[in-house]
Amino acid sequence: MFSELSRQLRPALIVFLALTLVTGVVYPLVVTAIAWTLFPTAAGGSLIVQEGVVRGSRLVGQPFDDLRYFWGRPSATGPFAYNASVSSGSNLGPTNPALIDAVQQRAADLRSAHPGRGTIPVDLVTASASGLDPHISPAAAQYQIERVAAARQLPAEQVRRLVEEQTEPETFGLLGEPRVNVLLLNLKLDELSAGTAVGQAAGEPANP
Amino acid sequence: MTAQGVLELTVYVVVLLAAAWPLGRYMARVYSESFVPPGWLALPERGIYRLAGVDPSAEMSWRMYALAMLAFNVLGLAVVYVLQRTQHLLPLNPEGLGPVSPDSSLNTAISFASNTNWQGYGGETTMSYLTQMLGLGVQNFVSAATGMAILVALVRGLKRTESGTIGNFWVDLTRSTLYILLPLSLILAIALVSQGVVQTFSPHAVATLTDPTTDVDGQSIAEQPIALGPAASQVAIKQLGTNGGGFFNVNSAHPLENPTPLSNFLECLAILLIPAALCFAFGHLVGDIWQGIALLAAMLLIFLPCLAFCYWAEAAGNPAVVAAMDSVEAISVAPATGNMEGKEVRFGIASSALWATATTAASNGSVNSMHDSYTPLGGLVPIWLMQLGEVVFGGVGSGLYGLLAFALITVFVAGLMVGRTPEYLGKKIEAFEMKMASLVILIPPALVLVGTAIAVTVPPGRAAISNPGAHGLSEVLYAFSSAGNNNGSAFAGLGANTPFYNLLLGVAMFVARYWLAIPILAIAGSLAAKKCVPTTSGTLPTHTPLFVVLLAGIVVLVGALTFLPALALGPIVEHLQMVSG
Numbered sequence: 001m002f003s004e005l006s007r008q009l010r011p012a013l014i015v016f017l018a019l020t021l022v023t024g025v026v027y028p029l030v031v032t033a034i035a036w037t038l039f040p041t042a043a044g045g046s047l048i049v050q051e052g053v054v055r056g057s058r059l060v061g062q063p064f065d066d067l068r069y070f071w072g073r074p075s076a077t078g079p080f081a082y083n084a085s086v087s088s089g090s091n092l093g094p095t096n097p098a099l100i101d102a103v104q105q106r107a108a109d110l111r112s113a114h115p116g117r118g119t120i121p122v123d124l125v126t127a128s129a130s131g132l133d134p135h136i137s138p139a140a141a142q143y144q145i146e147r148v149a150a151a152r153q154l155p156a157e158q159v160r161r162l163v164e165e166q167t168e169p170e171t172f173g174l175l176g177e178p179r180v181n182v183l184l185l186n187l188k189l190d191e192l193s194a195g196t197a198v199g200q201a202a203g204e205p206a207n208p
Numbered sequence: 209m210t211a212q213g214v215l216e217l218t219v220y221v222v223v224l225l226a227a228a229w230p231l232g233r234y235m236a237r238v239y240s241e242s243f244v245p246p247g248w249l250a251l252p253e254r255g256i257y258r259l260a261g262v263d264p265s266a267e268m269s270w271r272m273y274a275l276a277m278l279a280f281n282v283l284g285l286a287v288v289y290v291l292q293r294t295q296h297l298l299p300l301n302p303e304g305l306g307p308v309s310p311d312s313s314l315n316t317a318i319s320f321a322s323n324t325n326w327q328g329y330g331g332e333t334t335m336s337y338l339t340q341m342l343g344l345g346v347q348n349f350v351s352a353a354t355g356m357a358i359l360v361a362l363v364r365g366l367k368r369t370e371s372g373t374i375g376n377f378w379v380d381l382t383r384s385t386l387y388i389l390l391p392l393s394l395i396l397a398i399a400l401v402s403q404g405v406v407q408t409f410s411p412h413a414v415a416t417l418t419d420p421t422t423d424v425d426g427q428s429i430a431e432q433p434i435a436l437g438p439a440a441s442q443v444a445i446k447q448l449g450t451n452g453g454g455f456f457n458v459n460s461a462h463p464l465e466n467p468t469p470l471s472n473f474l475e476c477l478a479i480l481l482i483p484a485a486l487c488f489a490f491g492h493l494v495g496d497i498w499q500g501i502a503l504l505a506a507m508l509l510i511f512l513p514c515l516a517f518c519y520w521a522e523a524a525g526n527p528a529v530v531a532a533m534d535s536v537e538a539i540s541v542a543p544a545t546g547n548m549e550g551k552e553v554r555f556g557i558a559s560s561a562l563w564a565t566a567t568t569a570a571s572n573g574s575v576n577s578m579h580d581s582y583t584p585l586g587g588l589v590p591i592w593l594m595q596l597g598e599v600v601f602g603g604v605g606s607g608l609y610g611l612l613a614f615a616l617i618t619v620f621v622a623g624l625m626v627g628r629t630p631e632y633l634g635k636k637i638e639a640f641e642m643k644m645a646s647l648v649i650l651i652p653p654a655l656v657l658v659g660t661a662i663a664v665t666v667p668p669g670r671a672a673i674s675n676p677g678a679h680g681l682s683e684v685l686y687a688f689s690s691a692g693n694n695n696g697s698a699f700a701g702l703g704a705n706t707p708f709y710n711l712l713l714g715v716a717m718f719v720a721r722y723w724l725a726i727p728i729l730a731i732a733g734s735l736a737a738k739k740c741v742p743t744t745s746g747t748l749p750t751h752t753p754l755f756v757v758l759l760a761g762i763v764v765l766v767g768a769l770t771f772l773p774a775l776a777l778g779p780i781v782e783h784l785q786m787v788s789g
Contacts, residue, residue, distance in 0.1 A: 005275050011378050012279040014260035016287070016350075019385055022252065023445075024346040027390065031441040032409070035401040043407045045436045045464060047415070056415040057434055059404050059463040063421040073553070080423035085412060085433040086333055087458040089550045089578035091701030093679035094526045095786050099549065099581075103532040126529065126549040129461035129577045135553040174216055176469025177556035186418060 048187070055187065060084050061134040062183050067113070067151040069189065070136070070144050072182040073123055074106060077131035090127040102127075114147050135179035138167050152193055162188055209523045213558030217515060220473070220562060221508075224480055231481065232488025232500070238387045239360050239380070239493060245387060253382055260378065267373030270733025273361055274726050276377040277354060281321050281722070284347055288317040291343040292335070301336035302411035308334060315710035320347035322721035323355055323603050325446065325453030325573055325696035326713060328705035332435035332456050337409060344453055345442050349393075352449030352482075353384035355605030358725050359486065360384075362609050363493045365732030366633045369740045374732045388482070389449060396478055397444035403474075404467035407440040439465055447478035450603040452573030452696045460563070460576040461552055472555055472576060476563050479572045483601040486608050494633055498751035502759075503611055509760040510600045511569050514589050519561040521586035522547050527786065547586065550578030561586065568593040571603035573696025580675070580683065580699035584783035587682065588775060590697065594689040596767040597652050603694060606721075609728045611763075613648040615750065616641055616731070618759045622748050631747055634740040641734055644727035651723050653770045655692030655716045660685050660774065668708035674701035678785065682778035691716040 035043035048055040056062050061072045063081040075081035076090035092099035106125045111117075121140040141163045149156040166185045169178050237243055244250060257264050268276065292308040295301055308316070312328055319326040320343070329335070335344065357380035364374045401407050413434040420430040439455040443465055446453055460466040460475055484504060491500020525545045546557040555563075560577035567574055568590035579590055593600060599610040616630075616637050623630030623637075630637040663669030663684045673680040686699040691713040698704070704713065749755065 004272055005279060008272070008276045008279045011260040011262050012276065012283050015256060015262070015378055015382065016280060016283050018256045018259065019350055019382070020287075020342065020346045023349040023385065023390065024342040027393065028341050028345065028438050028441040031394065031397045031401070031444075032407050032438060034398055035407040035440060038398070039401050042404045043401050043440075044410070045406045045408065045413055045434060046404050046467075047413055047434075054413060054415045055418065056432060057413070057464070059467045060432075060434055061463070062415075062417055062419070062432060064419045065421065066419045069419050078424065080421055080429045082421075082432060085435045086330060087435070087456050087462050088330075089458060089461070089581065089700070091578055091580040091674060091699070092549065093580060093675035093682075093699075093701070093782075094547070094549070094583050095528070095677060095679060095782055096675045100528050100532060103529050107532050122525070122529065122545055122548045123553050125532065126547075126551075129550045129552050129575075130456075130458045130463060132458075132463055133552050133554075134463055137553055170212065171469040171473075174212065174219060175473050176554050176559055179553045183418070190418070 056183050057084075058181065058184060059134055060132050064182065064186060067147060069186045070141060070148055070182050071124070072136060073133045074102070074125070074127040075131040075133075076127045082132055084132055087130045087132055089129045089131060114143060117143055117146070134181050134183060136182055138163070138178050138180055141167070141180040141185070148189070152189070154192065158192070159189070162192065209520055210558070213519065213523070213556075216558050217519065217562055220476065221512070224477060224484055227477065227481060228484035229488055231485035233492060235388055235485060235489040236492030238383055239489070243383070253386055256382055257378070262376070262378045264376060264379045266376060268376055269372055270361070270365075270374050270729045270736075273374055273377050274729045277358065277725065277729075278722065280350070280377070280381070281354060284350060285317045285321040288320055288343040288347060289313050291339050292316060295336040295339045298336070298338050300338035300341070300409065302409075303336070305334060305336050311707040311710040312705055315714040318714045318718050319696065320344050320451070320453060321351055322694055322717045323351035323449070323451060323571065323606065324691060324694040324717045324721070325451045326691055326698065326717060327453055327696070328710055330457035331454055332437070337437055340442060340455065341438060345445065348442065348445040348449050348451040348453070349385050349389050350381065352389055352445075352451065352604045353381050355603050356384040356388070356486070357381045357605070358728055359605035359609045362612060362728055362732040363490060365735035366635060367494055368736045369738065371736045374729070374736050389445060392448050393441070393444040396448060396474060397440045399474055400443060400471055401440045403471035404464070405440040405443055405471060406436050406464045407438050408436050409438060410436055412436055436464070443475065444478070446574060447475045447572065448482060450479065450483065450570050450572045450607075452567065454574060458578075459574050461578070463552075466576055469554055469559065472559055472563070475574075475576075476559070476566055479563075479566045479570050479574070480601050482604045483570050483607050486605065490608060496751065499633065502751045502756050503608065503615070505756045506760040506763070507569075507600045507611070509756065510596070510764060511565070514569070514593055515562065515565040518565050518586050518589040519558060521583050521589070522561045523557050524583070526583055527789070547581070547583050550581030552577065564590050565593065567697055568695060570601040571598040571607060571693060571695045573690065575697055578700060579686070579697060580701045584679075584682075584779040584786055587686075587699070588779040591682070591686050591689050591779065592767065592771065592775065594693045594695045595653070595656060595771045596763055597649065598693040598695060599763060606694065606724070610648060610724070611759075613645040613728065613731075614763050615759055616645040617649065618755070618762050619748055619750065621762065622758060626746070628746055631741055632750060634743070635735045635738050636741055641731050644731045644734075647727045648724050649766060652692045652720055655720055656685070656688045657770070657774065659688035659692060659712060659716050663688070663709070663712065666708075668706060672703040672706060672709060674703060678778055678782040682782065685774055685778050687713060688716060692720050694720050
């Protein structure tokens with residue numbers, strides 16, 4: 001048996017090295033090269049760069065708690081919400097008292113910030129899987145319109161139109177859920193308030 | 209549950225079957241002895257054989273095949289271990305990450321070599337780009353190719369008569385990698401980048417926050433660090449190869465790993481694509497496509513009800529959360545009151561439940577939502593699908609060879625009923641095959657139940673539990689169901705990155721992979737040596753609805769009898785607590 005094994009050692013080593021070269025070096029480099037040729041912005045993380053400043057990634061959520069902005073979902077990342085270097089969910093179980101307490105606290109905070117609004121959309125009181133969810137549901141955006149409009153002294157109708165513009169439907173009317181990207185919506189809001197359009201979002205220079 | 213959600217799941221199953229059919233045909237061609245790739249595409253394969261001193265026409269006995277497989281896997285395991293321990297000395301580490309601890313490195317090395325891809329660590333904070341690519345990425349390919357090779361060897365055993373050999377491991381491994389996994393991964397990776405999956409060697413980006421925030425200590429935070437990396441190339445193969453090890457900590461829930469509903473659909477499709485296609489390939493290889501369709505039908509017969517049940521449970525939501533929302537009026541815009549804790553808005557309930565079911569039916573283990581926060585019954589589905597032995601689709605190769613072991617048990621049980629020697633595809637199933645098949649079926653439950661029992665008995669096992677009550681037991685049971693069946697997903701609240709869990713789960717993963725692979729190869733060798741017996745009126749046909757129901761029934765029965773007591777103490781009692789308030 002040991003002589004049989006020793007005869008397999010050379011093939012094991014060489015085949016391993018060869019497949020490592022193909023799948024561990026050539027393959028990722030080829031994917032990178034094609035990605036940066038065809039989709040440079042996406043390959044670089046879909047960064048939003050305005051006037052040389054990275055404002056964020058259009059795919060990664062940011063924390064918002066100012067009354068003038070739409071708020072995203074609760075985030076479980078540490079040590080601060082939406083820390084995109086340590087993605088994490090809450091991992092609280094469905095009967096964990098800590099989950100129920102957190103949901104009740106969030107609901108109370110939302111109610112006091114939005115007096116007179118009815119049912120709170122469930123995505124505003126539950127933590128996302130990644131802690132980086134860039135989206136809220138259209139219901140959650142509509143829930144906040146009056147508060148944001150009042151804080152910015154804008155007509156609610158104008159903010160509502162912006163929310164509708166920023167609402168993405170299900171893909172092909174079939175996949176996923178309708179949603180609103182909170183960071184993009186808030187950047188648009190700032191443009192609206194400033195009254196001047198800020199430079200177009202652009203990708204980072206191609207440099208893999 | 210919404211009509212759109214149900215339609216989405218239906219379209220998923222239809223597209224899956226439509227894509228698996230031609231792929232199965234192609235794979236059967238790749239594994240046929242006469243296959244020659246066109247033109248220069250054959251050069252890399254021939255080059256590898258020449259350098260390695262492999263004669264591709266030289267056949268191996270089952271023992272030799274198993275030795276080659278083990279030597280290759282242990283070597284890979286060692287390399288992944290060393291890469292993690294020395295990554296601080298190696299290039300492509302822009303974040304300056306230090307060496308991984310010995311117990312975590314060992315756990316991860318076993319995990320990726322055994323196609324489990326259990327992750328005790330957080331990707332973006334632990335592994336350098338080099339470790340991800342050269343260690344984990346390579347194992348994603350070759351551990352999947354190992355599973356496919358073993359399956360093909362078993363098929364040869366069924367097909368051949370009075371033969372002492374079952375093929376050449378090096379050829380099966382190389383062809384699976386070069387002609388099946390590599391081209392599919394390349395296509396999927398580019399499609400994923402088009403949707404926004406990141407693929408870069410740049411260090412992490414830093415964004416200026418629009419609305420500065422504070423951390424838990426009240427410190428002002430004005431910048432958001434954003435982890436990047438060569439994710440797309442790795443995500444593609446981790447989905448296709450039923451690996452499941454995420455580039456980032458939260459796996460495919462991370463918006464840079466799975467940014468859109470379309471990327472989600474493609475990644476989810478990739479989970480079941482090869483396992484489903486292998487059923488068709490099996491049919492072609494044994495010369496009767498209905499044999500393959502029957503196995504696929506048995507898988508679907510278990511998969512579809514589990515999918516519907518999980519979707520229903522998650523859409524029904526958590527009554528305690530709904531009460532806290534003070535929800536008196538129903539809202540018309542989805543997501544209404546479903547369980548959104550640990551889920552992403554772009555996926556919603558339907559796509560999350562579909563993924564959870566697919567990733568645990570297959571031994572993939574990647575996640576797009578946090579299973580730990582599922583409702584008790586919604587979380588029961590993933591646990592139970594793993595406990596069934598990862599034979600409902602299962603791992604690439606390993607799922608089908610596991611189900612074939614169940615098929616042998618099924619013909620044996622049927623044979624007992626009518627008092628005849630059981631046969632499968634013309635081969636007599638005798639004592640040796642039954643002993644080996646029993647090992648395949650009994651080892652994983654033993655690992656799961658004994659492992660769980662040890663962990664909840666000793667203090668270091670209990671210390672890692674993060675949720676109180678029955679859910680805590682579910683966390684431990686999930687971990688061992690995952691490791692003992694090479695799945696790799698987790699109730700991630702369990703703080704399993706400790707020496708205790710790293711070692712115990714490491715042992716479970718190692719035994720679950722190789723102590724199943726070797727008996728399967730032994731069956732292959734034993735069957736290959738046998739004569740083919742002619743079909744008579746007393747032969748149980750194995751491509752009929754009767755056989756499909758019998759096979760699915762045996763799988764479900766073994767799973768239910770073994771695990772119902774443990775499940776009753778975990779998710780079932782938690783469900784009763786939840787609904788009673």
